[in-house]
Amino acid sequence: MSPRRRNCAVDLSPAAIAWAEERARAVGAGIRFHRGDAFDLTTDGLGGPYALIYDSGCFHHLPPHRRISYLALLERALAPGGHFALTCFASGRMGSELPDAALYRQARLHGGLAYSPGSLRWIFSDLTEVELRRMHDEPPESPHFGEPFLWTALFRCAA
Numbered sequence: 001m002s003p004r005r006r007n008c009a010v011d012l013s014p015a016a017i018a019w020a021e022e023r024a025r026a027v028g029a030g031i032r033f034h035r036g037d038a039f040d041l042t043t044d045g046l047g048g049p050y051a052l053i054y055d056s057g058c059f060h061h062l063p064p065h066r067r068i069s070y071l072a073l074l075e076r077a078l079a080p081g082g083h084f085a086l087t088c089f090a091s092g093r094m095g096s097e098l099p100d101a102a103l104y105r106q107a108r109l110h111g112g113l114a115y116s117p118g119s120l121r122w123i124f125s126d127l128t129e130v131e132l133r134r135m136h137d138e139p140p141e142s143p144h145f146g147e148p149f150l151w152t153a154l155f156r157c158a159a
Contacts, residue, residue, distance in 0.1 A: 007031045008046055010038045039069055041077060048077035053084050060088040060112040064100040067123060074127075074157075081159035084127060086151070090134055091116040093149035120153060127155035 009031050011017050017035050024031045034046055038058065041047045053074065062070060078084055089095030095114030096103065103109060115123075117132055132153040138146030 008034060008050075010034045010036055010041065010046065012037060039073055041073070049079035049082065050077055051079050051082045053078050053082070055085070056087045059086060060095055060115065061109065062113075063109060064103065064113075071123070071126070078157045080157060082157045083130070084124070084155045084157065086120075086124075086153040086155070087135070088120075088151050088153075089114040090149055090151045091119075093134075115151065117151075120151065124153075124155050127157055130154040130156055 007030060009017075009020055011020070011033075012035065014035055017033050020031070021033050023029075024033075059070065074084055089112050091097055091114040093114070095112040096110035097114045098106070098110070103113075120132060121129060132151060134148055135150045135152045136146045137148045138144050
């Protein structure tokens with residue numbers, strides 16, 4: 001099955017959708033925006049498969065038990081041979097590094113979870129790592145986004 005030729009974006013936040021729509025219009029990007037739950041992509045026909053799935057800030061805000069449904073979502077929505085790009089909190093820089101059991105005892109995520117290279121490789125072990133590195137720091141006037149407290153990763157799904 002070949003990936004559908006469309007660009008879609010999903011977010012729960014109406015403010016995030018409005019912000020992204022404005023930027024997409026400014027550069028003439030043809031993106032279909034959907035306010036909703038990324039875990040329920042079957043509504044509005046957003047289920048995929050996609051040649052590229054990019055997560056910028058969702059994964060590190062999920063409680064540990066949601067990793068299972070996150071991986072299931074990737075399995076359903078990522079086309080064979082497709083790529084999965086991730087931006088998430090880097091251990092030692094930002095986010096909670098508490099063990100999963102401690103997070104549940106405290107019943108809070110402390111603003112997000114930090115991941116080590118090893119934990120990301122383990123969680124996404126069914127995918128092939130293309131690259132995993134810290135983002136480059138970018139000054140405020142840069143046209144590019146970059147913060148050294150974040151990982152940037154690219155994985156590929158088996159064909």
